[in-house]
Amino acid sequence: MTNPLALDHQVCFALYSASRATTAAYRAMLDDLGITYPQYLVLLTLWERDGRGVRDICEALDLDTGTLSPLLKRLEGSGLIERRRLSTDERRVEIHLTEAGATLRSKAEDIPARLAEATGLSLSELGELREVLVRLGKTLQSSNAHSDGKKKP
Template sequence: MALDRQVCFALHSASRATTAVYRPLLDELGITYPQYLVLLALWEQDGLAVGELGRRLELDSGTLSPLLKRLEQAGHLTRLRSTGDERRVDIHLTDTGSALRERAHALPECLFAASGLTEAEMSGLAHLLHRLTGSLRESVDAQQKGTP
């Protein structure tokens, strides 16, 4: 039960260290790490509905809405109610939000350089983390359905 032998703590520590590497670069861009994640999703697919974006980022509306509001106030995106379905709100990048993509391009490279890992190790780590996440989600889903 030693703390440093727990996978959960290793993941927590790695997440905090990643954010610390990104922080000075994000400060230069005038955005936070959660805002960066929102922008990453929109750079990949602009025009996502709020619900789709929340599912993509695994954020509930109570967490996502303030992020979107701040990004909108900063001029990086707009929230538009769908004309076809008034319950749907679509998120679109502004020119300013799109332009941040080029300025943020160096962030993954900085993390890679700071990691001390090889390209193959970094790729393998990402693969393992995605696999772990999928397995853990399946386990939670099974527990919620009452199956072992």
């Protein structure tokens, strides 16, 4: 009989372990670019669409402003982004890539292929894995949202 509480049977631990290993693999690749993994995530949002608002980046990365602000400061200090206050609303700030930030994109383009090589999976297999993980996350977020409204015993 198998032990349902054995560590190696837990989805949570498999995800945790895979997440740590994946982040470490990215870290090694990103060291060459002079950025951290969280900074890379911010840059990905800007490489998708430059000139995003802080709130928009927070939503895209599921971060709060208290976590994002220090990342933006470091990226600005590195000369990769600049903040611009909207002339129509001084309270709102848009984040824009600098020329150096835009140029860094071409140096990062091989990262998905390098990750696939590091994992031994093809790009399509990694895409399928990503889809399963996205579905898992959405299902659990929805389930957690529904259960938050219920009284707990």
